[in-house]
Amino acid sequence: GVILATKYFFANNLPVAAICHGIQILTVAEVLQGKTLTAYPAVGPDIKLAGGIYKEINANEAITDGNLTTSPAWPGHPAILKEFYKLLGIVIS
Numbered sequence: 157g158v159i160l161a162t163k164y165f166f167a168n169n170l171p172v173a174a175i176c177h178g179i180q181i182l183t184v185a186e187v188l189q190g191k192t193l194t195a196y197p198a199v200g201p202d203i204k205l206a207g208g209i210y211k212e213i214n215a216n217e218a219i220t221d222g223n224l225t226t227s228p229a230w231p232g233h234p235a236i237l238k239e240f241y242k243l244l245g246i247v248i249s
Contacts, residue, residue, distance in 0.1 A: 159185045166223070171243035173236055175227045179203065182224075193226040194219045 158181060165172050166187040174182055179195035180202060182188055188208030194217075195203060200210040211219060218227040218235035225239040241248065 162187060169223045171240060172224050173226070173240040173243075174224070175232060175236055176229050179226060182206070183208075191224055192219060192221045193224060194228050195226060196228055 162172070162181055162185040164170075166185070172182075174193075174195075176196045177199055179193065179199050182193075183199075183202045183206040186206060188203060188206045190207065190209070192209040192211055193203060194211050194213050197212060200212065203210040213219060213228060215227075215229040216231040216235060218225055218232050218239045220226075220239045220243070223243060225236055225243060227233070227236040
């Protein structure tokens, strides 16, 4: 189910957003090779093992690399949504 859907989104370069421990779905799906992203700090080693590049940032920030935007924790909701809207092509005025 969710792993196949995740692989499909990455294979087709579709927008993906993940926050906190949700990034662990991406590690299991093996879609992080060469991607720079963030997560809850305890997930950093999982990202490295999955071939991703873990970057520790403030909890209220987000990182976007290609089709993927990530944030470390709930204070990052505004930042991750702002970045995800860009990936979706949504313009808020």
